[in-house]
Amino acid sequence: MHSVLFLSFLSSATAAAVDRRTAVPAGYVAAPYYPAPHGGWVSSWSESYRKASLLVSNMTLAEKTNLTSGTGLFMGRCVGNTGSALRAGIPSLCLQDGPLGVRNTEQNTAFPAGITVGATWDKSLMLARGVALGEEFRGKGINVHLGPSVGALGRKPRGGRNWEGFGADPVLQAFGGALTIEGVQSVGVIATIKHLIANEQEQFRMYSIVQPGISSNVDDRTLHELYLWPFAEGVRSGVGSVMIAYNAVNGSACSQNSYLINNILKDELGFQGFVMSDWLAQISGVGSALAGLDMNMPGDIHTVPLVTGESHWMYEYSRSILNGTVPVDRLDDSVTRILAAWFQMGQDQNYPPPNFDANTLDAEGPLYPGSLVSPRGIVNQFVNVQGNHAEVAREIARDAITLLKNTDGFLPLSQNATLKIFGTAAEKNPDGINSCADQGCNKGTLGMGWGSGSARYPYMNSPIDGFKARSAPYTYFNRDNFPSNSNPSPSDTAIVFVTSDSGENYITVMSNPGDRTTGGLNVWYGGDKLIKDVANAYQNVVVVVQTVGQIIMEEWIDLPSVKAVLFAHLPGQEAGDSLMEILYGDVSPSGHLPYTIPTSEDNYPASVGLRGFEIGQPQDTFTEGLYIDYRHFHKAGIKPRYAFGHGLSYTNFSYSAATITRVTPLTSVPPARPAKGTTPEYSTEIPPASEAYWPEGFNRVGLRYKYSFLEKNDADNAAKDATSSKKYPYPTGYSGEQKAEGPPSGGAQGGNPALFDTAYDISVTVTNTGSRPGKAVAQLYVQFPSGISFDTPIIQLRDFEKTDELAAGQSQTLKLRVTRKDLSVWDVVSQNWIVPNVDGDYGIWIGESSDKLELRCGTATGSCATDVESPV
Ligand SMILES: *[C@@H]1O[C@H](CO)[C@@H](O)[C@H](O)[C@H]1NC(C)=O
């Protein structure tokens, strides 16, 4: 998302003008898939569907269409506000950003960003942050949390929103997303996994009157093995909502791509919740309904959001039901999905209403700021939802810090080390920590990227705050060029702070329109030169990087005086003390890179560069297939600067005594899926037109506020159309007949449950062989057997575990596992996950990094060995 106000100036376009598709490369097809499968067939949702469908059977047409749509941009306290059905006891639902905290409010926590969470490689912290996030969203009265983000996956190093997700690997991303969902939903908040799918760059993402949104052209196997993987795990964890991306896939806008929503998401992945559009991503009414969209956000038409009260749905949805175009069961299924998610999270029991207003921090304000005339009232009750969440935020910020280089054990610092500190990123933004709306600037300590995925800081504990709190002897030069008066001494330690920022497309920062166009992969504000100048004057230099992603560090990384380099990623509000704990060695660093650091952008295939302007629909063809990030570096034989998963410690670890145990025997094709359970019965009868009439004397909020009612005449005429000879031009391949069977790859949330059977349990003992306490990560990579007929990346991450803090000499045995799916490839012909060689010897590699594989367990031999040559 979202909030593309400037688009409103491009008004008066018709949807038809933007529907045109151009130049999708040969072979990429957006096939029709109809109808939208009814939800409710998964047993863990049965009770919620029972309650929801009872309610729906009692609701009027206008009540039902009211719940499927937002009431308009800025038409309520939250970034998204649905219509209500108060007679049935359903309030207007509040949907609110974002993935790292409650956006645009106060007394919230600004948690570390997703990429920072990924860098911890710590499943328990992923879950704990999810719980804390859920508590804050619930505390503010929010029904639907608009996170986590697992797409962008991070295919493009310059992509603007990679930092909102957990790293450039589907499995790391999947654990980050699924554990966040489990945490958020454990306290009754509906989580939203987003953005489905292949939403890998910011520029040209949206449909406008000038241009259709960018088309991500992805082959089926790549979609399944990379981009869909984290969504599958999110659905498996029971996520209540999925947000559709702005872009197209294979030329068809995701918000009306029937193959994507009806087939892949609802049939194959068995998604039981509801599908919402990204903000203004809906570009048709009937088309998107038939294609499986369940909720339109924020309710407006993408080209005319601020002008009138027009909507693709609301009253138009009522009309399209009355005139017989959209079948009643499609609407009923959507509303049932929305209410089932609401019941599933227990929101029918004492759920608090919103007590904040994302549009203002004043106590009082307009209730509908998007309306020209709006009643006013108390909109902010200033509820503090922080609890003790600063602790988990600090723990994540600390355990994410990734030590990339540490010559001769230069770090940790001694308490009395004399410090010269350089770079504006060491201290808070002098204009105020929240001076830029949605953090749309990069000034001072960089705790998060910009856009809808940001939150206001309640405070910023900066690195300088941290040094002060330690009474460290330091001199700070709050500038980004090298001062002439720093008076270097050989006993000084110099610490340089640098940043690289990115964000969402609706804000441009220093000529970067979301994506890192101008900044590229270099640190900002001449940081490379600052580091070189400091390294020239000082003998001992530590570089601290606050960054959204990969940077290129070749100009200075090998300088002998650059002794240590730390990535703090995007630490959130707890930037300072978390860093101090690492710098001074209270704890050993235990973060690991959630992506590969290249030596040059030439390391990458051209296809993962940003796409620029094109006449017509920009085409972004994923020709690199499975080969993104480390998968590419391995295949191309390119040695990166730092490998995926790299991260040093102040101590050392050994990996030993590994075992591998067969659990579920493999078969080349998974066991048959379970049959679909029953779904609610819906009437096919068109409701009476009177169910959509404006109630007499109804008091409208204002012209722009969207309602589901029709004028009596319009409703009656629509009802006449239903029996006339007027025919709607349904898309090719359209059918309203529910398919009795789902695809063989489906069967439960996330797919065929047999895919998630554990094939092998692996255990490994990690021993701290150094002299300081520390935590280690065991990363498990799978190498497919040789000689199979599928080209597969050399190694692929499939699981990981982090140890507790181990004292010197202490050991811990970690348990890992690989599932059937982990050992399968997506076969496009049979449309199923198949094990390419059941008896083949899979290499199960365990290491502390993708380039430091310590041992190999073989599935055929059933044994593990430490002295095997690494395949990469
Ligand atoms: C995109 O096109 C490819 C190639 O025809 C096809 O395999 C894939 O299923 C399509 N994906 C979607 C989401 O339509």
Ligand SMILES: *[C@@H]1O[C@H](CO)[C@@H](O)[C@H](O)[C@H]1NC(C)=O
């Ligand atoms: C449906 O409406 C009937 C009649 O108004 C009422 O008795 C019943 O309790 C309602 N059921 C639900 C589930 O709201």
Ligand SMILES: *[C@@H]1O[C@H](CO)[C@@H](O)[C@H](O)[C@H]1NC(C)=O
């Ligand atoms: C739709 O929601 C709005 C806002 O809550 C409300 O004013 C209106 O009465 C609702 N319509 C119906 C049919 O309940």
Ligand SMILES: *[C@@H]1O[C@H](CO)[C@@H](O)[C@H](O)[C@H]1NC(C)=O
């Ligand atoms: C029914 O109404 C919808 C919404 O306005 C419209 O798109 C569709 O063309 C109408 N169908 C017919 C047959 O007129």
Ligand SMILES: *[C@@H]1O[C@H](CO)[C@@H](O)[C@H](O)[C@H]1NC(C)=O
């Ligand atoms: C710091 O203190 C230790 C002993 O407490 C001493 O050995 C060391 O030389 C001191 N370092 C500096 C930079 O003053």
Ligand SMILES: *[C@@H]1O[C@H](CO)[C@@H](O)[C@H](O)[C@H]1NC(C)=O
């Ligand atoms: C870890 O082991 C390496 C190689 O054996 C050694 O060079 C290094 O000093 C050790 N580091 C620590 C902190 O013990």
